[in-house]
Amino acid sequence: MNQVISHPHDAVTGSGTARSEMDGGDATRSSLIRQYLRIAIRWRYVMLGAMAAFFLLGLIVTLLMTPKYTAETTIEISREANKVTNFQGVEREASIADQEFYQTQYGLLHARSLAERVATEQRLVDDPKFFQLFGVSSNHPAFQLVNGRYPASGRPARLRAAGGILLKNVDISPTRLSRLVTISFISPSAELSARVANAWAENFIRTNLERKIQATSYGRNLLQRQLGEFKERLDASQRQLVGYASAQQIINLPSQTGADGRATSERSIVADDLAALNTALTQATADRIQAESRYQQAGRSGASAETLRNQAINSLRQRRAELTAEYQRLMVQFEPTYPxxxxxxxxxxxxxxxxxxxxxxxSGSFQGEYREALGRENALQARVNQLKSQYLDLRRRSIQYNIYQQEVDTNRALYDGLLQRFKEIGVAGDVGVNNVAIVDAADVPQMPSSPKLLINLAISLLAGLAMGALAAFALEQMDEAIADPSELERRIGLPLLGSVPKVRNTTPKEALLDRKSDLVDAYLAVQSSLGFTTEQGVPRSLAVTSTRPAEGKSTTALALATTLARGHRRVILIDGDMRSPSVHQLGGVSHDRGLSNFLSGDDNIETMIFEMADLGFTAMSAGPIPPNAAELLTGNRLPVLINRLLESYDHVVIDSPPVMGLADAPLIAARVQGVIYTVEAHGIRSTLVKTALSRLASVNARVIGAVMTKFEMRKAHFGYGYEYGYGYGRDEKA
Incomplete structure (x- = not known):
């Protein structure tokens, strides 16, 4: 019999490992794409419904929209007016700095003043049809008709409204890398669109000429008035500065030009005197220290350097040395009294x-020099201290002087700048020709530019797809059901032992009796996975449980006992669900004798078991239903039963009650070697499973892995392939 592989992709693990190291990034991207495809396939009806709804909405809105017409006028904006007297070239070359100029022109094209000028010229301000065309409400007094005409008092309000309408519907589109600009106007009237587009370009040219004519004369007059004002300010600030300097007796030397060509700031006489006397004091201090040093050396028994260099002293010492030598020679022969x-x-x-x-x-001359140097130093020090006091006083009095000086400098700089600008502006004699020209005038459009049915429907479909995708992702995040085995380990953290298909039109026992059924193949795969969970293979004592009833735990226990028995092993199946027993029904016996009898103290196991010859294993019923099954399980009778059964059987499989709401399952799980957890596909929330697993973890139960039951491929996510092998090579007709 061929064994069924529960994870078909594991068959190529050896070669896939090396490939995954090289293509890790591609595998991650492929996994994300598959996940997104699974979500899209699972919620495809939601996405298709959203797309259909938006498609119908877009179609209805498009058909109800008023047709609009777009007229376009193209103009050319040159950097400056062409000058035919410029022998170096007729046109000025463009540069990056021209972008500021062009951005300014685009802003002027979209100015409110230009819009109001066009509205006035085209007589739109007093045209009721114009405002009705754009749906302007007549509730405002300025738009209430009197004898079929608008009142004159509301003209300013209508002018603002007309300008706003024109600005809202005009579009200025510069052509990239060129001097061409397209002026577009959209309205429900084709003739009005052409009129406004052409009038917009013509009025822009006129306003440009008017600004050039007015700029020179206006600027010159304005600068002339400003020059007079700043000249008066400069004279007043200079008089104020001189008056304050005279009153405070602040005398500063004029600034001079340095070696680097820069003018130095003004300096006060006190500062110059202080600097000069400070230099002299430094020299006097050095002279005093030098004289003091010579004086001290001269006082050391005449051994100073000056005495050693003195010619007269050296001559006397030489003469004394000669006489001393002659005297010592006479003392050799004569007495000191010798004449x-x-x-x-x-x-x-x-x-x-x-x-x-x-x-x-x-030494006396050295002392005199020292006293003279000391006196000069003291005199200079006293004068420096006096100048310091005068300088500090001058600094205090110069604070206001500096304020007046800064004001003079500021006024002089402003005056010089205005004077230079006044010289540059010159006489407005070279205005030149206009630098804006119309290239293509607007024609009356023959076809409406909007609405565009195909584009609107495409946008509606994209919007519906986006909303459907958002809804699918939201539903996917809110859905806690485990849809396929690939999500089992990610959501609840248990390894997958296998997935079991849902049995239809037959009972689980009948499906197990058919050795070629998908159910047998699935549980053979589960048994193969159990063979790698412990060192000795499949655990000898097993408990099968679930979160709540009817998840397939009893079928899983029955199937595992059957597959183990067919592997020539001695297996006993114990019905541990003493509240809702079911194993005795499969064997066609009563549950008068069973597990509850042994837990109550009856040791006669032989009367509690029965053979299930068709499936090849022994079973033990749950026994009479006790008042409280949890109290029977709290004692040590269950471990005793398991140990006694393991003496005669290779494996003990316990069909345990569900975990949630009962204390039976944790008590049984703590007594066996391993626990198999069954999870119903598409039928249980992952949060409930995690809560149940936490109860098992509190009693230190060893949960080996999970088995997904009642799995239906048609409800699984896109790309799932765990059905591989369930029926491979089988002739369905046979």
């Missing part, structure tokens, strides 16, 4: 007095 020796001694003494007098004279 010649006494004469030499007298000369030596006289020389010592001369040397001492000379050294005292040198």
């Amino acid at each position: 010649a020796a006494a004469a030499l001694k007298s000369q030596i003494t006289q020389l010592d007095r001369s040397i001492a007098n000379e050294e005292a004279r040198v």
